[in-house]
Amino acid sequence: MTWTNETVRTYQEQVRHWTPGELLRWAWETWGDGLTLASSFGLEDVALIDMAARVFQPVDVFCLDTDLLFPETYRLMETLVQRYPIRLRRVRPRLTLEEQAAQEGPELWRRDPDRCCGLRKVEPLGRALAGYAAWVTGIRREQAPTRAHAEPLEWDARHNLVKLNPLAYWTTDAVWAYVRAEAVPYNPLHDRGYPSIGCWPCTRAVAPGEDPRAGRWSGFDKTECGIHGGPAR
């Protein structure tokens, strides 16, 4: 079957009531090797890797490795590769950091984070998804107003493939409960005030009670890197 926006809509109501495990199993049976899981190794992502590995193996996982991730994130990546049957694709930007500095000037993220995300995340995402039929993400409605309408099953018109958000309706507490109950390895930065973790130049810890995504691109009117919509170019 060729999937389109219309076919996605016919399944949307049905799959909304499925558990993440049920959705992942159906996705694997439907798309097999055409299914890939996006991971920035945040809390939702490690939970999804654990859930996916219970229903199919190996799990095709890709990360957008901007060369600017925290050391803790790179270490977690290694831990997960050791523990789970995942086939990890580290998708890199076309420009090294040195080439980007020569072309765009130093520390582009300080001057134009949309441009920097465009070069280091959005363009690589297109390559990461090429040839795949469906991708899985850790998006949850609760994370941000820009994600408040996320559905477990969506059509990604920008990349022309199916997008699955198995945790769309999960709360932060529910994700933590799963990670703790199943002893899933997670980024130690979460315990040091970083609910949302991206590149080190654009991520800070947040104070108790502060918006969980306030630590991303602090000082800029920017809340998304552009890979799930938003302004990056």
Ligand code: SF4
């Ligand atoms: S999060 Fe920051 S450093 Fe990373 S790609 Fe975007 S602007 Fe650049």
